[in-house]
Amino acid sequence: MKKNEKDDSETSRLLGGQNASRHVQLETDSVPDVVTYGSATDEQTEQVVSDTETPAEEEGFSCRRASKRQILSFICVASLNFSGYCYYSVIAPFFPDEAIKRGASQTVVGLIFGCFAVVNFLGGLVFGKYLTAIGSRFMLTSGVFVGGSCSVLFGLLEYTEGTTFIVFCFAIRSIEALGVAGFQTAGTAILTHAFPNNVATVMGSLEIFTGLGLMAGPPIGGVLYDLGGFKTPFMTMGGLLLCCCVFVTVLIPPQPDEQEGKTDVPLLSFFKIPAFLIACGLAIMVACMLDYIDPVLQPYLIKEFKTSPVRIGLMYLLWAAIYSILAPAWGRLADKKKWVPIMVPLGMLVTSVGTLILGPSPLLTDYVHILPKTEWVNTVGLAVIAVSVGASLTPIVNIMLWAASDAGMENNFAMYGVVSGVMNAFFAIGDLVGPLGSSALAQRFGFPWTSTAFGGLILFYMLIVVVFYSYNGCLKTRPSVPHVIPSEGERERLLA
Numbered sequence: 001m002k003k004n005e006k007d008d009s010e011t012s013r014l015l016g017g018q019n020a021s022r023h024v025q026l027e028t029d030s031v032p033d034v035v036t037y038g039s040a041t042d043e044q045t046e047q048v049v050s051d052t053e054t055p056a057e058e059e060g061f062s063c064r065r066a067s068k069r070q071i072l073s074f075i076c077v078a079s080l081n082f083s084g085y086c087y088y089s090v091i092a093p094f095f096p097d098e099a100i101k102r103g104a105s106q107t108v109v110g111l112i113f114g115c116f117a118v119v120n121f122l123g124g125l126v127f128g129k130y131l132t133a134i135g136s137r138f139m140l141t142s143g144v145f146v147g148g149s150c151s152v153l154f155g156l157l158e159y160t161e162g163t164t165f166i167v168f169c170f171a172i173r174s175i176e177a178l179g180v181a182g183f184q185t186a187g188t189a190i191l192t193h194a195f196p197n198n199v200a201t202v203m204g205s206l207e208i209f210t211g212l213g214l215m216a217g218p219p220i221g222g223v224l225y226d227l228g229g230f231k232t233p234f235m236t237m238g239g240l241l242l243c244c245c246v247f248v249t250v251l252i253p254p255q256p257d258e259q260e261g262k263t264d265v266p267l268l269s270f271f272k273i274p275a276f277l278i279a280c281g282l283a284i285m286v287a288c289m290l291d292y293i294d295p296v297l298q299p300y301l302i303k304e305f306k307t308s309p310v311r312i313g314l315m316y317l318l319w320a321a322i323y324s325i326l327a328p329a330w331g332r333l334a335d336k337k338k339w340v341p342i343m344v345p346l347g348m349l350v351t352s353v354g355t356l357i358l359g360p361s362p363l364l365t366d367y368v369h370i371l372p373k374t375e376w377v378n379t380v381g382l383a384v385i386a387v388s389v390g391a392s393l394t395p396i397v398n399i400m401l402w403a404a405s406d407a408g409m410e411n412n413f414a415m416y417g418v419v420s421g422v423m424n425a426f427f428a429i430g431d432l433v434g435p436l437g438s439s440a441l442a443q444r445f446g447f448p449w450t451s452t453a454f455g456g457l458i459l460f461y462m463l464i465v466v467v468f469y470s471y472n473g474c475l476k477t478r479p480s481v482p483h484v485i486p487s488e489g490e491r492e493r494l495l496a
Contacts, residue, residue, distance in 0.1 A: 069253045073194045074202065076248045077187040080144060082209040082216075083244050084180065087151060087237040089217030094225040094233070099169070102161040110295075110439065112169050116177045117432035121425045123181030128189075128421015129267045132414045136186045136255045141248055143182025148241030150176035155234030181424060188420035190255060192397065193413055197335070199401065204331020204394045211324025215317055256413050265414045270422065275403035278468050279396050280426045282344070285461050286393045287430020289351055289385065292438040292454050293358070297378075300359075300447035305375040315379055322386035327394060334395035337402060341469040347391025348462035354384030355455030359448030381451075396423055 066074075099109045127139060150172050157168055188203075195202045224233040270276050301307040301315075330347075333339050356364060358381030360371045371377050400419045401411075409415055434454075441450040 070194045072251050072253050073190050074205075076140075076252045077191055078206060078209045079244055080140075080183055080187060080248065081206055082213045083237075083240050084147065084183070085210050085213030086217040086220065087147070087213075087241060089214050090221035090224075090233050090237055094221060094230070098230055099165075102165045103163070104166050104169070108166060110436065112166075112173055114432050114436060115170055116173050116180075117428045119174045119177035120181045120428040120431075123178045124185055124421040124423075124425030124428060125267065126421075127182050127185045128418045128425070129265060131185065131189055131417025131421070136190055136413070136417070137252055139182045140186035140190065140252065141183075141245055143179045143184075143186065144241055144245040144248060146179030147176055147183065148238045148245060150179065151234050151238030151241060153238075155231035155238065158230040181421075181428075184424045185417065185421045188397070188424065189413065189416040190252075192401070192416040192420065193256060196411075200331040200334035200394045200398050201328065202331070203397055204327040204329070204334070204390065207327035207331075207390070207393075208324045211320045211327070215320045215324075218313065218316075265409075265418050267418060267422075269409075270400075270404060270418060273403045273407045274468065275406070275472070276400055276422075278465060279399040279403065280422065281461060282392060282399070282465070283396050283423055283426040284430040284433065285348070285458055286389060286396070287427045288434035288437070288454065289355070289389055289392075289458060290434070291431050292434035292450075293382075294438075295435050296438045296442040296447050296450060297358075300442070301375065301378065304373075305378075307375055311375075315382055318379070319382045319386045322383055323390060326387060327390045330390035331394040334391075334398055337398070340395045340399065341473070343391045344395060345462050345466050345469075347388045348458050348465070350388035351385055351392065352455040352458045352462070354381050354388060355451045355458065357381035357384060359451045361452040361455070362448050363452060365448075 096109050099112065104112070127134070131139060153172050154169075154176075157165055157172075160168060191202050191206070192199055220236075221233045224236055271280075298312055301312055330343070333343055355361075357371065358378055360373060360377050360381065364371045365373050397419060400423060401415075404415055404419065405411060438450050438454065441453055445453075
C-alpha cells in the first residue's frame with residue numbers, strides 16, 4: 001500500500017514537472033497583445049542584434065558584391081534623389097522675389113513653401129501605411145510623374161499674377177508635395193529591402209546625390225532664369241523629372257511586395273514603441289538643423305559683413321560638399337548597432353557647438369569673449385555642422401527598424417513602407433518648423449541669438465536621447481526571471 005502511494009506521488013511529481021515545463025513553453029510561445037520595446041530577454045536581444053547587424057561576411061556596401069536588382073534599385077533611387085533635390089533648390093535664387101512682384105507678401109511666400117511640408121507630412125504617413133496596397137513600383141514612378149508635371153505647371157504661372165497666381169501656387173505646390181512624398185516613401189522602402197544589412201550605409205551614400213542636387217540646383221536655377229525668365233527653370237526641371245520617370249519605369253526591377261500582396265500594418269502601434277518615438281523626434285531635430293539657416297543666414301551675412309553673393313554661395317557649397325563626403329562614412333558606422341547610442345549624442349553635441357559658432361553666439365562674443373565676430377567664424381560654424389549632422393541623420397532608419405523588430409513586428413515590405421513613410425513625414429515637420437522658427441526668432445532677436453536658441457534645442461534633445469539609452473541599457477542588463485505557471489498538483493499543495 002505504501003509502495004503504491006509512493007509510486008502515485010512519484011508519478012504526480014513527474015507529471016507536475018512536465019506540466020510546469022509545458023506551461024513554461026506555452027508561456028514563452030504566446031504573443032502578448034501589447035509589446036513594448038525593452039521587454040525582450042537577453043537571449044532575444046542577442047538574437048535581434050545578430051539578425052539586424054551586418055554579418056562579418058556581408059559587411060560593407062560594394063557594387064562588386066551587389067546583385068543586379070540591388071544595383072538597379074540604387075541607381076534609380078539615387079537619380080531621383082539628385083533630380084528631386086536639384087529641383088527643390090533650383091527656385092531659391094529667384095522665386096521669392098518673383099512671387100512678391102506678382103502680388104504675394106513675404107508671409108504668403110513663406111506659407112507657399114510651408115504648405116509643401118504639411119502635405120508632405122500627411123502624404124508620407126498615408127503612403128507608408130498603404131505602400132503594399134498601392135505597390136512600391138507604381139508609387140515610385142507615379143510620384144515622379146506627378147512631381148515633374150507640377151513643375152511644368154508651375155512654369156505656366158508666369159502668365160498669372162495677383163490672387164490667381166497665389167491660389168495656383170498653393171494648389172500646385174500641394175499636389176507636388178504628394179508626388180514627392182510618394183516617390184520618397186517608395187524609394188526608401190525599396191532600398192531598405194534591397195540592402196537589409198547595410199541600410200545606414202546605403203542611406204549615407206544616397207546623401208551624396210542629395211548634396212550634389214542641393215549644390216547644383218541654385219546655380220542652374222540662376223542661369224536658366226537669366227536665359228529664359230520665370231518659366232525656364234520650372235520647364236527644364238520638370239522635363240528632367242519626366243525623363244527620370246521613363247528611366248525608372250524601364251529599369252526598376254520587380255519588388256517583393258508584388259508577391260507578398262496587401263499587408264495591413266497598424267500604424268498607431270509603431271508610435272507605442274519608445275525607441276521609435278525617439279527616432280521620430282531625432283528626424284525633426286536633424287531637419288531643423290539642416291534648414292533653419294536657409295531664410296536667415298544670407299541676409300545676416302550681407303548686412304553684418306557685406307558678404308558678396310558669390311562668397312555666400314561658396315560657403316553653402318562647402319557645407320554641402322563636407323556633408324556629402326562624410327555621410328557614407330557615418331552610415332557605415334551607423335550599421336553597427338552598438339555604436340548608435342554613442343554616435344548620435346556625440347553628433348548632436350558637436351552640432352550644437354557648430355550652431356554656437358555660427359553667428360557667432362553672443363554667449364561667446366559678448367560674455368566670455370572667446371570668438372571674434374567675423375565672416376570666417378561663420379564659415380567654420382557651417383563646416384562643424386556639416387561634419388557632425390550626418391552622425392545623427394544616418395542612423396534614423398536603422399533605429400526605427402530595430403525598434404519595430406525588438407517589439408515583435410514582422411520584418412516585411414509593409415513594415416519597411418511604414419518606417420520609410422514615417423521618417424519622411426517627420427523630416428517634413430522639421431523642414432517646416434526650422435525655417436519658420438528661425439525667421440520669427442531672427443526678426444525679433446537677430447540671427448546670433450536665433451542660432452544659439454537652436455543650439456540649445458539640439459542640446460536639450462541630446463539629453464533626452466542620453467537618458468533614454470541609459471535607461472534602456474539598464475533594462476537590458478537586468479537579469480530576466482522566467483514566469484512559471486504552477487501545475488494543478490503544485491497549486492493544491494500550496495493551498496493546503
